[in-house]
Amino acid sequence: MSELSPETAIALQVDPVSHDLGAFDVRRAVPQPKCRMVGPFVFIDQFGPAQYDIGKGMDVRPHPHIGLSTVTYLMQGAIDHRDSLGSFATIRPGAVNLMTAGSGIVHSERSPQSERDAGGKIYGTQTWLALPDALEETAPAFESVAAGDLPVIEDTCAKARVIMGSLWGVTAPTTCHAATVNADIILGAGGAMPIDADADERALLLVEGEAEVDGEPLALFTLAVLRPGRAMVLRSGSGARVVLMGGEAMTRRHVWWNFVSSSRDRINQAKDDWRAGRFPKVPGDEEEFIPLPDVPKTVSYP
Template identity: 40%
Template sequence: MSNISLIIEERPANIGNFMVGRLLPFREKRMVGPFAFIDHMGPAAMSDHENLDVPPHPHIGLSTLTFLFEGEIEHRDSLGTDVVIKPGQVNWMTSGSGIVHSERTPEYLRKSDKMLHGLQIWVALNKSLEEMEPEFFHVEETDIPYWEQDNVKIKLIAGEAFGKKSPVPVYSPLYFLEVKSTSRQKLNIGSSLFGESALYILEGGIESEGNLFEPRVILIANDAKLCEFTMLENTTVYIFGGEPFPEERFIYWNFVASDKELIEKAKQNWLEQKFKPVPGETDFVPLPNQNPYLKK
């Protein structure tokens, strides 16, 4: 019996003036462990008059993880954070009871040609932490655990696996791994994983149980402990997962919560502009007109 229970293909989505490939949520699989949302940004070649401009918008009930392969993004938030993220670094923003942030091309790149390519991920918070105080952490590439085994290169971007721990301050048992191989290699890493698990193919391809899978798909495993596959030459994959929550999570726009009342409260607070603003930003993104709750 196959260990792959679901194959999710990347779907185009618009996040303002920038198109992304949406991977989660999916109608048949809303979450993988605590991971609620994954967007693949780019690769996008941007000319000297094209820039990323995602105006200030709110979040509740989650942590966001930004990880870039190419390009730079300036993150500013209502805590007063102003930091540029570069490839290999991690931005980890925990919204808790509420945070507002913007994402833009840094000023020093706005009049030059540039590339932008990376992943943006939402990790839902434990029910007991959904209304915690917001936080922001920036982690340098050199602080992320990196090692080689079985002729592959592995980074532990967030969480715990293989007896190692990332400095990214996560709030539930999870893992987010980068695995790279320059040659054909068979991997059996299930003993280091737990909970629900999924694999995203960025480039190259993998073989599993006689099937070939190519880039821009997520493979959802039936059982993380059976995670065994063959990486083709010059392949990069991202493996993510962890322990699922006992409660359902509702998603409305940029809000994630186990209770719709928390979302309704956040909607009203945003309409009345009660969220703490981002210093130096004046743009305001209105609530969506429709009622885009994502349900199981």
């Protein structure tokens, strides 16, 4: 992680922390001590590209969340989502799943049987968005937006799918609880895409190929937090895939395991509720669960 000079387009570069999940690695850029949030994004994971062995797949057992929305976006593969509201959805490339935890929700994420049978691929991002203060205890909700319902901007050697928010004159139908920008950008050889200055905070994550922003190279899988208030141009000489994330600046949040809140007391209450079995069950996935950890991998106390 390195801070750069005031003249640079990139204000901060954040090297991710990698977690080996067996079949694939998860790279976690946020939260880290010097980068706890980018706009409402309080957690940024990127995984793959990877391929499962035949018969293998993802099995994230039921676990709880409060005070956030999870955003799951795939470039390859498929994941079955189930939650305590009774929602079920299989997310596929180009679609987005938005799960708003609010006062509390439980969900599981598993590979469909068809992916296990074929030795399917997995490649994508999962991010968490902190909810505004007034909505931290909102009723939980889930929505799945199909790839065909997300706007796509195309130009010569450049294509971008808007996952959330308004960008380049179009608006995604995905619910935003706070001003949010999120897009999947694919650049061909010689392709370029403008990065507007409207959002309070913005970051770019290069997940494939090579690219630069205003002439400054992006490092693969490293989060590049951009200088605020400056319009920029993203370019690639040979082709790239880049995820844009950001939005309105928010007051810092406490993060402990899967819980996000402006109040440490609220997080402690969520811990007690999960230990005591007071969260609801996930219909169709009631038998297993992830126990509360003694020492979680994700902690960020401002």
